[in-house]
Amino acid sequence: MISTERPAAVQRWGRFGIVFAAVWLVFLFEPLAAGWHRRDLASGWIGITATLLFAVVFLSVFSSARRGRMRRELRPPLPQAIGDMTVLVALAVIMTVTLGEAGLASTVFLAVTAVTLLPAIAGGAVALGVAGVVELLATRAGWNVSSLPLAICAAAFAMAGVTALMNRNIALLNRRDEDELRVVQEERARMARDLHDILGHSLTVITVKAQLANRLLDVDADRARVELDDLERLSRDALADVRSAVEGFRGVSLPVEIARAREALRAAGIEADLPNSTDAVPTRLRELFAWTVRESVTNVVRHSGARRCTVTIDDRHVAVVDDGVGTDALLAGNGLTGLRERAAAADARVIVTHPQPRGFSVQVVAEEAP
Template sequence: MPRRNRFGILFAAVWMIFLGGPLIEGWNLRDELRGWAGILATLTFSALYLYTFARVQQRRLTLSGEPTVRRAVLTLAGLTALAAVIIVSVGPTGLATAPYLAVTAVTMLPTVAGGILTLAIAASVEIVSVSAGWGNYSGLSLGVCAAAFATWGVMSLIRRNIAMVHEREEQELRAVMEERARMARDLHDILGHSLTVITVKAELANRLLDVDVERARSELDDLERLSRDALADVRSAVDGFRTISLPVEIARAREALRAAGIEDHSPNSTEMVPRHLRELFAWTVREGVTNVVRHSAATQCTITIDEKSVEIVDDGISGENTTIGNGLTGLRERAAAAGARLTINSAAHQGFSLQVHEQENT
C-alpha cells in the first residue's frame, strides 16, 4: 500500500473514536446477547467504513474516477443495516453512526444524491430519537449535515484536481501527437525530395561514366553535397528548428529538373512574396517538383509565383501524380495553417497542376 494511502487511512481511523460510545455500551451489556451483537456490529461497521474510505482514496490517487453507483448502493446498504443493528442493540449511542453514513454518501454518490441522502439521514436521527423517547438529538442532526458539507467541499476540490490532471494529460498527449505529425511530415518532405534528386543524379552519373568522366565526377560531387545537406536537414527537423528558403528551393528545383532531363521555367526573383507565405511557398515548390521528377514523365515544368500564389505545372502524364499521399496531405495541412488553400488540377495526358494560393479574409 502506498505511503500516502496508509496515512490517509490512519487519518480516517482517528475519527473512529466517536464510535467508542456504542462499543462501551455494548461492553456494559456483555451479559446479554444484544451487547455482543452491538460490539460485533460496531466493529464490522468500522471495518467496512475504513475499507470504503481506502478504496475511494485509492481511486483518487490512481485517477480512476468515481465509484460505480452499484458499489455505492451496496456499501451504503451494508453500513445502514449495521447501523440499524447497533442502534437496536445498544440504544441511543448507536446514533453516532449517522455522520459516517452521511460522509460515505457524499463521498460515493453524485452531489445531488449525496445531499438528499444526507438530509434523509439527519431527519431519520430526529425521527428515531423522538419515537424512542431518547430526547433531543438536534445537535447530532446538525453534526451530520456539517460533516457531510465539509466532506463535499473536500471531494469537490479532489474532483477538480482530478479533472485538471486529466486535462493536462490530454494536452500533453495532443502535443506529443502534433510533434510526431510534424516530424513525420518534415522528414517525408525532406527525404522525399532529397532522395529523389539523389536517385536521379546517381542514374545520370552512372550513364555518364562511359561518356563524360568529368561530368560524371561533377554529378558524384553533387551527390555527396546533397547527401550531407539531407543529413543536416533531418537533424534540423528532429530538433524542431527546420526552416527552408524559397530562393534556395527554386534553385534546387532547377537542379533536380535538369538532372531528370526536364526543361524548367522558373522565376528569377521571389521578392514579391510576403514574409508569412515564403516558407509555405518553399515547401510547395519542393513537394511539387519532387512529384514532377518522380511521377510525371514530363518534358517541361513551369513554376509561377506571385504575391498570393505559387503554381507548379508540368506536361506529363497525370495518372499517378494525382494520388494524395503523405506529401500532399502534409502540404495541405501547412497551407491550411497559413490561411491558404491547396488546389490540384489534372487531366489524362494533359499534365498536372499544383497550386497553393492565399485565401481572402472574409
C-alpha cells in the same frame, strides 16, 4: 510520455491518510461502551461485533477511495459505491436495533461516506435522508438526539466541500495531462509532415541520380562523376535539413521553411503556390534562401491581406510574390534590413517591387559563383 509517478510527498500522505480517517472512529466508542454494558445479552455482543465490522468497512472504503484519487479517479464505480453503502447501512441498522440510541453514532459516518462515494446530488440526498430517518426514530423512540441531524448535515456539507475541491484538482491534473499528450501528438504529426516534405522529393532525386550514375559508369565516366558529385551534395543538404528539423528549427533549412510557409499560408487562408523541390539550389545559397522565404512569408501573413502567395526558386534566384495591398513601411523593417545584410554577405541582391495592379514582391538574386 506523460509520467504517472506520484511525488514522494504525495505517497507519504497517502500512507498516513488511513490514520487520519481512523481518528474519527473515536465516535464509535459510545456504541462499543453500550454493547459492553449489555455483554450479558446476545444483543450486546451482536452490537459490539457490528460496530467493529462497521469501523473496518469504513476504513476499507475510505482507503479504497483515497487510492482511487491517487490514481486520479474522481470517485469509485457506481456499483462498487452502492455495494459499500449497502454494507454500511446494514451494519448501522444492526447497531441501532441492538444498541438503541448509541447505535445512531454510525449515521454521521454514513452521511460522510455517501457524499464521498456517490455523485454530488445522490450523496446529498442520502445525507439528508439519513438525517430525516434519525429525526423520525428519535421522535418515535423518545431518544434525546436533537443535535444529531444537524451534526449529520454539517459533517456531510464539510465533506462535500473537501470532495469537490479534490475532484476539481484531479480534473485539472487530468486536463493538464490531456493537453500535454495532445501537444506531443501534434508535434509528432508536424514532424512527420515536415520530414515527408523535406525528404520525399530529395530521396527520390538521389535515387534517380544514383541509378543514372551507375548506368553512366561504363559509358561516360566524366558525366558519371558529375552526377556523383551532385549526388553527394544533395545527400549532405538532405542530412543538414533533417538535423535542422530534428533539432527543433534552431537553425534554418530551406525545405523546412517551405514546409512552414505552406502551413502558415494555409492557416491564414491564403492560397499558396510553392515549389516541390529545392534540390537545384547550391549549398552556399540554401540558408540565405531559407531566410528569404521565412521573412517574406511572415510579412505576407501579417501585413499583406493577400489571397494568393507564390514562391519560386531556382539555382540563383528566389522570389516571394503576393497579391496583397503592398506597403512601403516594410522596406524599412528589421526583417528586410537583416535580409539585405545576409544577401550582401552571400554576394546577392535583394529586389523589392510592387507588381501591378497590386501586390508585393521580394526577390533575392545571387551573383554567379566564381
